[in-house]
Amino acid sequence: MASIRRREKKDGTATYQVRWLEGGRGGSWQDEIFGDEDSAKDFKRLVEAHGNKWPYGWVRGRGFVEPDDNPDDPPFLDFAARYIDRLTGIDDRTREDYHRDVRVHLAHLEHMRADGRALTATVGNITQDDVMDWVRREEAGQRDPDDPEKWLRRPADPKSIRNRHGLLFCIMQAAVEAEPQLRTKNPCRSTRLPRVDNHIQDEMTFLExxxxxxxxxxxxxxxxxxxxxxxxxxxxxxxxxxxxxxxxxxxxxxxxxxxxxxxxxxxxxxxxxxxxxxxxxxxxxxxxxxxxxxxxxxxxxxxxxxxxxxxxxxxxxxxxxxxxxxxxxxxxxxxxxxxxxxxxxxxxxxxxxxxxxxxxxxxxxxxxxxxxxxxxxxxxxxxxxxxxxxxxxxSEITAAVEAAMGVPAPRAGLRAVG
The missing domain is CATH 1.10.443.10 (Intergrase catalytic core)
Structure with a gap:
């Protein structure tokens, strides 16, 4: 847990120091200084929400800042395009379809900061929460704000979401396996995806x-x-x-x-x-x-x-x-x-x-x-x-079960337990 210390200054004003052990017990002490108590309390909650770690995107002494133009953390769309261009063993039509999925669907992936501000997705800033937010947006679609009866993007069916998520998984895994490594973990690894059989209508028709x-x-x-x-x-x-x-x-x-x-x-x-x-x-x-x-x-x-x-x-x-x-x-x-x-x-x-x-x-x-x-x-x-x-x-299964259970196990000595 983080704590707040109030420190008096000679001019009568005060500063507020947020202190915590990085990652919890056994970590090193970390601190950040604020000029008012409300800001300190807000930051304390952020630290605790991030498992007693610095909130992602927070720079000590500066707060949340826009990411620098870091060549080691390329924009997601640029990296995805290069990944698809380098794929082998696929035909030109499949490559074109992958590029379209990136342009039309994965382009809506974004990184959401702790303060609720959305940033352009890069290879390094995408989190598991960002991927889940993208899945929910794919499920919900996007209505036209000027005409609620129309769609800007129609809701995607579960199978399409799974296919697009599979492409996203492969792109992010390429970043994990890159040399030098661009990130340490694939944010798609634990995504909870919608079930393909959620729809009442069956995709397949069987004829007698x-x-x-x-x-x-x-x-x-x-x-x-x-x-x-x-x-x-x-x-x-x-x-x-x-x-x-x-x-x-x-x-x-x-x-x-x-x-x-x-x-x-x-x-x-x-x-x-x-x-x-x-x-x-x-x-x-x-x-x-x-x-x-x-x-x-x-x-x-x-x-x-x-x-x-x-x-x-x-x-x-x-x-x-x-x-x-x-x-x-x-x-x-x-x-x-x-x-x-x-x-x-x-x-x-x-x-x-x-x-x-x-x-x-x-x-x-x-x-x-x-x-x-x-x-x-x-x-x-x-x-x-x-x-x-x-x-x-x-019928064969139930008959096999009946045959296996046909010779009952000894029951002497059993008593009801309740």
Whole structure:
């Protein structure tokens, strides 16, 4: 605890000395002098609030001062931009997205002084409280002061906040690991983030088999129907399925397969063409997917007489499917027609991948096998996203518990304790 000593001066006035042990018992004595008692009391509370340490930003004898232009403590935005520019193993579009997250979202990160004054964030002055304040601002959004019905920044969903916080964590960790070190601790390490499942509406839509058939029946284009059946039957991502080439399929083996080796990637804005072929989303995205006999027959029909580099799935009038065209001209009208006839769901194209997983889980396929088929980098991703669907084993689980508890332990000598 800090204390205040009043010291009389020869002219009849007094000064007030705040004294405390730095960090508490065992620390060295520290002190600061004030000309009035109220200021001394305010400073005493600040010291105690900071764990008996000098308040951050306070300079002895001067009070809170603006940070100097310190080359060893660069502005956060400058450091973040350099960090992203130096990243390896990412494509240009991902780099552009990271820069946008910094400009649009992380730019609102600021350092709040103990006196309530906000300072521009630097690598060294960002605290855990500053990060939590930023998370709350992301959750709340910002209304237009001139028109409360409009947003200057809309509230961010929990998943987006987690993704942006992950980028912030990596930037700050780079500062911790820099040579020379720019800070000693990552302020993002203990951030309490909003739960992704706080929203009532589920992001994923799962179709029953008859529900999918109601949509498929509305797709009159054979090439589009082939692709839709493939997406729901293999669980491939759109960018993987539409990038599949003739050379990637093996149809004469005991178990026919499709080798996922590439996927469509979006190019940076302004670059033509807008999409290009690159590696799958994750390292484990490169995988071999087993095909059913019906799937093999469909592929055989599509690839007969085609060169190795030809796309397996292609519209009659083009070389490759374009997502926007397929969605607007094939998928969206089919879903709308099915809804008009009573379909109770409005699935996206990507929900065909989710539906594929739901069907596998209903057939009691183990989650590790599903992970490998989907190309998830981690089994945790599979469990987090689809583990709640594993309910068909409830009876087996309860039966196993009943069997284990079937032979009761000796109960002689037990007595009630209350």
């Amino acid at each position: 088999r008859d529900e999918y058939q109601r949509i498929a029946a509305e797709i009159k284009d054979l090439a589009a129907r082939d692709l839709t059946d493939w997406l729901v039957g293999t669980g491939m991502r759109w960018g993987e399925a539409t990038a599949l080439q003739v050379r990637d399929v093996t149809l004469d083996a005991a178990i026919p397969t499709a080798n996922v080796q590439r996927a469509w990637k979006r190019a940076p804005k302004g670059v033509k063409p807008a999409y290009y072929l690159g590696p799958p989303k994750t390292r484990k995205g490169r995988r071999i997917v087993a095909l059913s006999p019906a799937q093999a027959d469909m592929v055989r029909r599509l690839v007969t007489g085609m060169p190795p580099e030809a796309f397996v799935f292609r519209p009659l009038e083009g070389q490759a499917w374009h997502h926007g065209n397929f969605y607007n001209r094939k998928w969206k009208p089919a879903v709308a027609a099915a809804i008009a006839k009573g379909l109770p769901k409005r699935p996206r194209i990507h929900d065909l991948r989710h539906t594929h997983v739901a069907w596998l889980i209903a057939a009691r396929i183990p989650l590790p096998a599903i992970q490998a088929r989907l190309g998830h980098e981690s089994i945790q991703t599979t469990v987090d996203r689809y583990g709640h669907l594993v309910r068909d084993l409830d």
